[in-house]
Amino acid sequence: MKHITFITLLFLTVFHTYAQPKREFRGAWIATVGNIDWPSRKGLPADQQQQQFINILNQHQQAGINAVVVQIRSVCDATYPSTLEPWAEVLSGKQGQAPQPYYDPLQFMITECRKRGIEFHAWMNPYRAVSNINTAQLDPAHVVRTHPEWLLAQGNLRILNPGLPDVRNYVTKVVMDVVRRYDIDGIHFDDYFYPYPQTGLTFSDDSTYAIHNRGITKRDDWRRDNIDLLVKQVSDSIKALKPYVKFGISPFGIWQNRSTAQPLGSATSGLQGYNEIYADSRKWIQQGWLDYIAPQVYWHMGFAAADYSVLVPWWDNVMKASPGRHLYIGQAAYRVNNDSNVNWLTPTQIPNQIQFNRQMANVQGNILYNTTSVISNPLGLRDSLRNRLFARPALMPAMTWKDAVAPPAPTLLVTSSEVSATLRWNRPETGTGPMDRIRQFAVYRFPKNAAVDISQADALLAVTPMDTTLFVDATLKKGEPYTYVVTALDRLHNESAPSNPVSVALILxxxxxxxxxxxxxxxxxxxxxxxxxxxxxxxxxxxxxxxxxxxxxxxxxxxxxxxxxxxxxxxxxxxxxxxxxxxxxxxxxxxxxxxxxxxx
The missing domain is CATH 2.60.40.3080 (Immunoglobulin-like)
Structure with a gap:
């Protein structure tokens, strides 16, 4: 059956583009906490919230971004209807109150991403309960009210105590509620585990350690094991229910400094995620508990304490001992033209970082924080993405350890006119399983006398959403014949063999x-x-x-x-x-x- 919902028209534009990989994760974080990215303020009507999100997706799509990581749970609340946690304050202005008129923001966001062929990763903070206990207007159903015995306090911050088995089970239940009810592409945790060190502030988990130490004699090891247990429990639960849903974490960018952990640490001298917030992120990816890791390398190239050009190769090396998993680098778009250091006041910092990433054998993409910063185009950053770095489309990296079976190839028909070539193809019949269904199509174009080779990134002309089986190419040079093929991709981005090749030229x-x-x-x-x-x-x-x-x-x-x-x-x-x-x-x-x- 033919499914045609809209026509994609590619206009002729000339760019000086960098060499680009055929497959690359090009992500952007969309933060909801504090209304950083979306919605722009509390209490907006539902239609304005929706239009703002559509505008964000459209601008990201135009910039070549193919995945969004959207914060749906920031302080044990929900930007979706939940029987476990109250509605987030960032939507209506009052925690526990649904957006008006009523709609399901999570389902809406997923649907809009599907229309554009953009992956949707649901970003959830596992432990943070409230950032400021003195000012938060907490709903009676909030976990701070219902389970105060679960809390760990540091100043005004409250987090769920990672040392409690009940907390691990609760967090896993919240995660799996989303996995079960929504067709998301991934679950994503950020870098908040145990509290970051704060001058003059401490937290106490003495009683928890006394009861739940599991025979672990060192407190620091026990805390790391608490986080490990949650990461593995969530990973196992996702795999058991929906093995095609990806699980990723974006930890603090430094695992350990080499001065602390010889010889495994990085040649850095900054805060250490392993020692300070008890996050053994290196272990998580090497054990295969994660499908991807996205370390937040939020420093510039050449920074003495944490040099981007030192940390990215270090993480690249970590992946050599990981079972085929993915590494995406988190980058600080928010610092461009917004930092006292001169390195962030130049338009080349992020572009140079992306080019540097592409030289690494095991780096398969990047995620930019945050969306507001990217869209505001500081020092032309978004222009650089759109016109040079991401000017050509990219397929998502495939996760073959989850599924490696490709869908059948489409059948292609091409017609030409005086100004364009119109491609139409069928939607091949596939199995009915969620990993079998077609998610996207890739359109390739080859010049005269060139062999059809879909491994060539320069031949990838467009990637269309699952319901689009029509593409109009208006970028042909008159009088020159071209050959087209189309491939089908499933939800894990396994690619079919190419369709039948069709050669055409504009009529002159x-x-x-x-x-x-x-x-x-x-x-x-x-x-x-x-x-x-x-x-x-x-x-x-x-x-x-x-x-x-x-x-x-x-x-x-x-x-x-x-x-x-x-x-x-x-x-x-x-x-x-x-x-x-x-x-x-x-x-x-x-x-x-x-x-x-x-x-x-």
Whole structure:
């Protein structure tokens, strides 16, 4: 069955682009806490919230971003209807109150991402309960009210105590509620585990350690094990229910400094996630508990304490001992033109970082924090993404350890006019399992005499959403033949073999031997018979055929060399069922197609 919801039209634009990989995760974080990115303020009507999110997606899509990581749970609240936690204050202005008029923001966001072929990762803070206990207006159903015995306090901060088994089970239950009810692409945790150190502030988990130490004699090891247990429990739970849902974490960018952990640590001297917030992120990815890790390397290249050009190779090396998992680098877009250090006051910092990432064997993408910063285009950052770094589309990296079975190839039909080529293809029949269904299509274009090789990133012309089986290419050079193929991708981005190749060129008067209105049939629509007319400006090898919309040839009307001048042929439909067909004229290997409608 054909599914066509909108036409993608690619206009001619000339860019000086960097070499780009065929597969790359190009993400952006969308923060909801404090209304950082979305919605822009509390209490907006639902339609304004929705329009703001649509605008964000459109701008990200135009910039070449193919994934969003959206914060749906920031302080044990929910930007979706939940029986476990109250509505987030950032939506209505009051915790526990739904947006008005009522809608489900999470479902809305997922649907809008699907329309654009953008992956949706649900970002959840596992432990943070409230940032300021003195000012938060807490709903009676909030966990701070219902389970005060679960809390760990540091100043005004309250987090769920990672040392409690009940907390691990509760957090896992909240995560799995979302996994079960929504068609998300991934679950994402950020860097908040045990509290970050604060001058003059401490927290006490003495009683928890006394009861739940599990025989671990060192408190620091026990705290790390508490986090490990949650990460593994969430990972195992996701795999058991929906193994195609990805699980990733974006930890603090430094695991350990080499001065602390010889020889495993990085050549840095900053805060250490392993020692300060008890996050053994290196272990999580090397154990295969995560599908991807996205360390927040929020420093500039050359920074003495934490050099980007030192940390990214260190993480790249970590992945050599990881079982095929993915590494995406978190980058500080928020610092561009917004930092006292001169390195962030230059337009080249993030572009240079992205280029540096691409030199690493195991780095497969990046995530930019935050969305507001990217969209505001500081020092032309978004322009650099759109026009150079992400100017060409990219497929998502495949996660073959989850599934490696590719879908069937589509069948392609291409027609051309004086200004564009129109591609149509079918949606291949697949299995009914969630990992089998087609999620996207990839369109490739090859110049004259080039072999069809879909491994070539430069040949990838467009990636269309799952319901789009039509693409219009208006970037062809006149007089030059091109060959197109289309592939299908499933939800884990396994790619089919290429479709049948189709070669076309724009129709040009004298150069192609055809007039601008070279091929017509009258009457059209018709019943019974129609007269087909065409004019050759010079002699040529002519082939005239009738095809159905899948490209299958139904009749060959002419196949001979013909002299210059007007030509006509009567076509009788005979037993041809009513419907739309294609009349295709090939002259000297240049093709021109017109629609032909047969009536009952």
């Amino acid at each position: 008067g004298g150069e192609a031997g055809l007039t601008a209105d070279a091929l017509v049939n009258a009457p059209n629509p018709f019943s019974g018979e129609t007269m087909i007319s065409y004019t050759l400006l010079r002699a040529g090898d002519v082939r005239l055929t009738v095809q159905d919309l899948t490209g299958r040839e139904l009749a060959e009307l002419i196949n001979e060399r013909q002299a210059a001048g007007p030509h006509q042929v009567m076509y009788r439909a005979g037993n041809l069922p009513s419907g739309m067909y294609l009349l295709t004229l090939s002259v000297n290997q240049i093709r021109l197609s017109r629609r032909m409608i047969v009536q009952p």
